[in-house]
Amino acid sequence: MSNDQIAFAGSILKARACMLGEGPTYDPHTGTAWWFDIVGRKLFEYALADDTVRIHELSVMGSVLARVDDHRQVIATETGLHLRQSATGDLELITPIEADNEVTRSNDGRVHSCGALWIGTMGKKAEKQAGAIYHVARGVVTKLYPDITIPNAICFSPDGTLAYFADTDTDRMMRVEIDPATALPLGEPAVFIDHRGEGGLDGAVCDADGTIWNARWGAGCIDGYSSQGKRLISLKVPASQTSCPAFVGEDANRLLVTTAQESLTADQLAEDPNAGLTFLLDHEVKGRFEPDYLL
Numbered sequence: 001m002s003n004d005q006i007a008f009a010g011s012i013l014k015a016r017a018c019m020l021g022e023g024p025t026y027d028p029h030t031g032t033a034w035w036f037d038i039v040g041r042k043l044f045e046y047a048l049a050d051d052t053v054r055i056h057e058l059s060v061m062g063s064v065l066a067r068v069d070d071h072r073q074v075i076a077t078e079t080g081l082h083l084r085q086s087a088t089g090d091l092e093l094i095t096p097i098e099a100d101n102e103v104t105r106s107n108d109g110r111v112h113s114c115g116a117l118w119i120g121t122m123g124k125k126a127e128k129q130a131g132a133i134y135h136v137a138r139g140v141v142t143k144l145y146p147d148i149t150i151p152n153a154i155c156f157s158p159d160g161t162l163a164y165f166a167d168t169d170t171d172r173m174m175r176v177e178i179d180p181a182t183a184l185p186l187g188e189p190a191v192f193i194d195h196r197g198e199g200g201l202d203g204a205v206c207d208a209d210g211t212i213w214n215a216r217w218g219a220g221c222i223d224g225y226s227s228q229g230k231r232l233i234s235l236k237v238p239a240s241q242t243s244c245p246a247f248v249g250e251d252a253n254r255l256l257v258t259t260a261q262e263s264l265t266a267d268q269l270a271e272d273p274n275a276g277l278t279f280l281l282d283h284e285v286k287g288r289f290e291p292d293y294l295l
Contacts, residue, residue: 120151203244247287
């Protein structure tokens with residue numbers, strides 16, 4: 001593979017555009033993809049088999065969803081982690097995180113194979129260094145990294161020994177060794193990718209080979225990076241503000257990609273008619289299913 005950009009090949013899902021599409025994930029038990037419109041306070045439920053979508057209105061801004069069991073999910077929101085009943089959509093706040101801070105909301109996050117969650121917070125208007133990245137395990141909240149402006153790219157190596165994260169404001173992806181039994185850091189983070197050029201580092205997933213698939217906000221693409229930080233490939237997406245990928249399908253071999261309309265002017269939206277839509281890419285990947293969150 002080279003770092004040449006590959007033209008878009010895939011489909012647009014039959015779901016309404018999001019102001020800020022984010023947090024896609026896939027539940028292989030039900031064949032369902034989930035994602036959020038954060039500022040629109042909506043949760044999308046998409047059945048891949050029959051191309052149908054349900055939209056759930058939320059009372060809070062949500063950004064990350066993880067399966068707990070057949071009947072329950074956990075979602076990260078502007079006030080913390082809510083337990084969601086899959087059948088009814090009822091929410092219960094179980095782990096407050098910055099619940100008394102009206103400035104911030106949740107953003108990017110991911111569950112580690114041990115069942116712990118890394119979750120980032122940020123200012124609702126992207127206030128400088130207003131957010132942080134937290135580790136949450138069985139309801140115990142540990143602040144890992146303060147003074148984060150836009151937390152993104154949280155993902156873990158296949159063996160669970162490395163964590164990656166980025167602050168889109170500084171456009172650097174960091175790598176840190178972690179304990180695979182707890183997902184807690186074992187040392188200090190080091191710069192993994194110091195991005196320069198068009199767009200900025202946004203959401204990411206790490207596949208079974210250790211390749212990191214990163215959405216490049218503002219550049220309309222998904223970049224694949226080796227475990228050494230070299231960009232191997234770039235997949236074009238026909239919407240400029242690509243926000244996050246997820247592995248979907250029975251074999252986790254496809255990438256679903258969310259995008260956003262947020263901050264685009266009327267003229268920019270006219271030039272970017274697919275902004276906010278959700279895409280399924282044809283490029284085959286060696287994905288992994290997300291672990292369940294352990295209560």
